[in-house]
Amino acid sequence: MSHPLRLASLVASNSDILAALGAASWVVAVDHHSDAPGLEAAVRVGLDLDIDVAALAATRPDLVLASLSVPGQERVVQRVQAAGLNVMVLDPLSVTDTLADIDSIGHAIGRSAQAADVIVELTTALDALHRIFPVPPRVLVEWWPRPIIAATRDSWVTDLLSRLGAVNALAERAGRSSPLTLEEVRAARPDLIVCSWCGAKRLRPELIEARGLGVPVVAIHESGLGRPGPRLLDGARQLSAALGALAST
Template structure:
């Protein structure tokens, strides 16, 4: 069965992507039999945990005998996905670099998982993002995603597109790398209007992030709303916009 063909209701699904886990769990309760340790939503999700996104325990996945494994080309490693395919499993790999692409890939995943129709949350999310993107470049920002070493959003990222649609231009959007390593001194010298600090993949907090950028407004934002594509997309514009406004008051 091709990986994009619809599965019957009751098909066994394993998710290697936290945002896709949430999307499938909300849409098809009971379909998931396995998910990563980082799949934190829904909070009451009760499935077999199969390790991390970068180091899944393949033997656990195989033991679950899923009809489909859903993955992402950025979050999961190609050798792991190839090993699952070699073992006879169907693996659907998503690619998400923009908000419109997220909606298209979510629909593809849900159809493949056996959803009988488009879920209400997906329509609400599309409506939340339906307005025109705000003027690019109104607010400049740097967006660290890691420290030790410092890494930031670069070119062609989903989170970068989310911010652009909220009127925030991150200064490394034209960088040759998608997640470049940039010395802290260079980030400070860039003098952005705003430093955006998500709580994942690195958990920046009020005590671990803003102190590195003295004199610059810092917005602590939800990584789930900035980087996840799923039900959280419906509330992301409001949640992120408020966090960005609060940082500049």
């Protein structure tokens, strides 16, 4: 039996994918945010945007997994490549892209069969959450409160909401995310606002409610919405429940 690859993951979404593929124990270096099970033996090499490249290189990874889903990671990728390390860079803009990334990672690490299983399970579970509303609810997913930053057209959030029968309230706004004024939030006419602050120690939906928009707010941890990987299913289930509650009021 060949020795498993030595893997490094620079973002939590990729770590979640590796764990779902049964390869967490192969990870020798990982960013500080990753919390997938099985990473206990991996060396922590810094925040996703502040990777200690020397510490990363010292773990001698065969393959480093990065992702442009974290804005600004392209600068980290350049430093890792300059160190002579083999880097696989993902750049998902949709749930479909995310499923393709799971397949690509599975192929790269010799876990294609496991990847196929994960893709089928995710697709089936997401399909089961789809519902038809008389009018698709408009949902705004907020990544940060000050300034307000929310998911826009080119985010996997748009695809995820569509699969649930809803729409991204900012689907006509270009880019992956955008800073917004309170008036721009109001103009987006959301029926539901999701508090999914990235990197926050505590979600405080009451701060969003205090803006006086009169829109229901639900809190969903960023691990369920901010990471294009298998844990999007967790976020989708919570979103589906919130949409169901919204429809029943």
